[in-house]
Amino acid sequence: MLQLSLLREQPDFVIAGLTRKFVAEPAAAVAAVLAFDQRRRTTQTALDDNLARANQLAREIGELMKSAAREGRAAEAEALKAETAALKQQAQTLKTELETVETALHDALVKLPNLPHASVPTGRTAQENETVREGGTKPNLPPTAQPHWDLIKQYDIIDFELGNKITGAGFPVYKGQGARLQRALINFFLDQARDAGYTEMQPPVVVNAASAYATGQLPDKEGQMYHDAQDNLYLIPTAEVPITNLYRDEIIAPDRLPIRNAGYTPCFRREAGSWGADVRGLNRLHQFDKVEIVQIAAPQDSYRLLEEMVAHVEGLLQQLELPYRVLRLCSGDMSFASALTYDLEVWSAAQGRWLEVSSVSNFETFQANRLKLRTKGEGGKTHLLHTLNGSALALPRIVAALLENNQEEGRIRLPEVLHSYCGFGAISRQQ
RNA sequence: AGAGAAGUGGCAGAGUGGUCGAAUGCGACGGAUUCGAAAUCCGUUAUGCCCGCAAGGGUAUCGGGGGUUCGAAUCCCUCCUUCUCUGCCA
Numbered sequence: 141m142l143q144l145s146l147l148r149e150q151p152d153f154v155i156a157g158l159t160r161k162f163v164a165e166p167a168a169a170v171a172a173v174l175a176f177d178q179r180r181r182t183t184q185t186a187l188d189d190n191l192a193r194a195n196q197l198a199r200e201i202g203e204l205m206k207s208a209a210r211e212g213r214a215a216e217a218e219a220l221k222a223e224t225a226a227l228k229q230q231a232q233t234l235k236t237e238l239e240t241v242e243t244a245l246h247d248a249l250v251k252l253p254n255l256p257h258a259s260v261p262t263g264r265t266a267q268e269n270e271t272v273r274e275g276g277t278k279p280n281l282p283p284t285a286q287p288h289w290d291l292i293k294q295y296d297i298i299d300f301e302l303g304n305k306i307t308g309a310g311f312p313v314y315k316g317q318g319a320r321l322q323r324a325l326i327n328f329f330l331d332q333a334r335d336a337g338y339t340e341m342q343p344p345v346v347v348n349a350a351s352a353y354a355t356g357q358l359p360d361k362e363g364q365m366y367h368d369a370q371d372n373l374y375l376i377p378t379a380e381v382p383i384t385n386l387y388r389d390e391i392i393a394p395d396r397l398p399i400r401n402a403g404y405t406p407c408f409r410r411e412a413g414s415w416g417a418d419v420r421g422l423n424r425l426h427q428f429d430k431v432e433i434v435q436i437a438a439p440q441d442s443y444r445l446l447e448e449m450v451a452h453v454e455g456l457l458q459q460l461e462l463p464y465r466v467l468r469l470c471s472g473d474m475s476f477a478s479a480l481t482y483d484l485e486v487w488s489a490a491q492g493r494w495l496e497v498s499s500v501s502n503f504e505t506f507q508a509n510r511l512k513l514r515t516k517g518e519g520g521k522t523h524l525l526h527t528l529n530g531s532a533l534a535l536p537r538i539v540a541a542l543l544e545n546n547q548e549e550g551r552i553r554l555p556e557v558l559h560s561y562c563g564f565g566a567i568s569r570q571q
Numbered sequence: 572a573g574a575g576a577a578g579u580g581g582c583a584g585a586g587u588g589g590u591c592g593a594a595u596g597c598g599a600c601g602g603a604u605u606c607g608a609a610a611u612c613c614g615u616u617a618u619g620c621c622c623g624c625a626a627g628g629g630u631a632u633c634g635g636g637g638g639u640u641c642g643a644a645u646c647c648c649u650c651c652u653u654c655u656c657u658g659c660c661a
Contacts, residue, residue: 184621188630195630198642202589205641221641228641391618512619522618 141509142252143524144245147173157255160262160471169252176245183241187234194227250359254506256471257443257480263470269483270470275454276463278487279545287490288540289421291547292318295567298422298539310411310426317567321542321554322429324561325535326404329431329456333402333532336452338433341403343382346373351385354511356477366408375408379432380529387436388511391522397515398437398445402532405430422536423495430534434527436513439504442526443480446502449530450482453498456533461555462541463487465494479504482530486537490544495537500530543567 147154151170158166197220204217256262261270292298297318303311314322330340352358352374357365366375376382383401392399407430433452437445450466457464469481478501485494505524508514514522546553552567559565 181621184630188621191631192629194641198640199589201641205589217641224641520616 141250141506142254143505143509144173144177144249147249148177154252154255158252160256160260161253161474162264162472163253169248173245173248173252176241176248180238180241180245183234183238187231187238190227190231190234194224194231197224197227253476254479254503256474257502257504259468260474260480261468261470262472264472265470266473268470269473270468272466272468272482274463274465275458276461276487278463279489281489281544281547285490285544285547287421288488288543291543291552292421295552295569297321297567300421308426310424312422312425317562317564320562320564321539321558321567322535324558324563325533325538326429326431328558328561329533330402330404332452332456332459333431333433336400338400338402341379341383341386341401343379343386343403343405345376345382345405345408347376347382347385348373351381351388354388355381355384355507356510357381360476363412364410366410376405377409378407378430378531379403379405380434383432383434384436384507384511384527384529387513390513392436392513392515392525394438394515394517397525398435398441400433400435402431402433405432407534422540425536428534428536431532432529433532434529437526437528438515439523439526442502442504442528446480446482446500446528449500449528449532450484453484453500453530453532457484457486457497459555459557460538460542462538462545464497475499475501477501477503477506479506486541488537488541488544490547491540495541497537497541498531498533501528503527503529 142154147170151174155166155170158169163169201217201220201224204220261268263269286294295317297315299313299315300309302313306313334340346368349358349372352365357374357377361377365377368374382405383403386401387399406427408427409425411424411426433449435442435445435449454464454466464484464486467483467485469478469483474481481499481501483496484498484500485496487493488495504526507527508524511527513525513527515525516522542554543552546555548566550568554562554564554566
């Protein structure tokens with residue numbers, strides 16, 4: 141959620157940013173918010189004055205009651221009581237109005253996306269994303285090379301049919317060397333995060349509505365989460381949700397910043413309506429594994445830390461010997477909450493396409509505003525912090541690329557760095 | 572899951588209808604003292620919102636929500652959480 145103070149103080153700046161995000165009628169949207177804000181303030185001033193008067197009367201009545209017995213002033217007290225009755229009625233009306241206008245203000249404000257950072261290229265679609273750099277070398281595969289959905293059957297390491305039987309489509313079962321590869325990747329990613337200064341966290345994988353709301357999954361993406369209606373809990377779509385919410389409603393001492401956390405969790409996504417030709421095999425799943433890195437930073441440090449995070453993820457891809465590229469997303473392709481996002485994609489050789497394996501974003505104060513995540517600055521004033529997160533990394537597409545890019549006759553070679561984690565150096569037919 | 576008890580400021584802990592955003596202690600911060608430190612002394616030490624250039628003032632918040640009352644941390648209802656005992660269980 142954008143900060144109301146920014147709309148008040150720099151409406152033109154906000155409108156310019158919203159325009160770049162292709163928000164319809166940005167000037168009208170900002171004007172509507174400001175109008176609600178104005179109404180809210182006059183209403184609250186009226187209510188506060190009313191309550192101040194009522195409080196004062198209550199004090200006076202208290203005094204009169206004390207002296208009533210010996211001075212016979214009960215009648216005066218009764219008169220004042222009559223006045224408070226009128227005030228109360230008025231206060232009730234004002235309270236209702238305040239609630240209504242606050243809701244309207246809030247509803248208008250949460251509809252506005254975050255503003256793109258100055259370095260974000262303006263553009264509507266993924267075609268206009270900017271390639272920042274590429275790394276690694278694309279392999280030259282023979283024409284007989286197979287896509288990963290065939291390889292996993294051939295080596296019997298990931299079984300979609302079994303998952304379909306016990307759960308449903310998009311919930312694969314990892315078997316034997318496939319399961320061990322998953323575990324190896326998770327451990328490798330977590331160890332790398334720890335070495336980079338992140339504290340490992342193991343959060344719950346279901347969260348309450350307040351958490352889902354604070355990081356922005358609710359209300360916008362309600363239909364994309366699995367929901368347990370009985371207890372009103374949501375399965376997390378990413379570890380970002382619980383790990384960021386650890387700091388909901390907190391005032392963090394400046395000397396604790398930046399806070400760096402990492403966590404492995406399974407992630408659950410309904411992916412309603414997003415199935416198509418490009419989502420075969422591991423390209424899109426309802427449940428997948430991911431290690432997420434999250435930082436909470438002072439505003440002046442956040443963009444430097446964002447670059448660090450991208451470098452960390454790049455380092456992982458380099459160690460996995462995967463060809464990759466780093467994209468700076470254009471304004472129209474960025475998520476609702478992000479101010480600047482880098483996507484990292486790996487080359488999936490048999491499919492002949494880039495697969496997004498990580499998205500690293502700076503949300504500036506957009507999430508922190510809903511989280512009420514603050515710090516105390518000069519003069520004891522509180523102000524919002526910046527939140528950042530990134531995948532480091534999501535497993536399925538990494539596995540897809542590893543399988544496709546490294547396929548050889550009768551085996552799939554694995555990068556050196558995984559050998560000790562897996563306990564084997566190549567996937568072969570024996571389990 | 573059943574029975575009982577409890578939820579107050581960074582922590583501990585008082586407060587059972589008015590002068591309570593809240594005693595006291597600890598911690599933290601600033602100052603005095605000191606060559607420096609300890610000890611001691613003085614002071615400061617929750618958050619949101621509204622009015623105001625500011626100084627300052629107002630308002631709300633004592634687990635959440637609702638109610639009674641002129642007035643609620645205090646009484647009532649409800650939900651949540653924690654603790655103790657019993658039961659069940661990886």
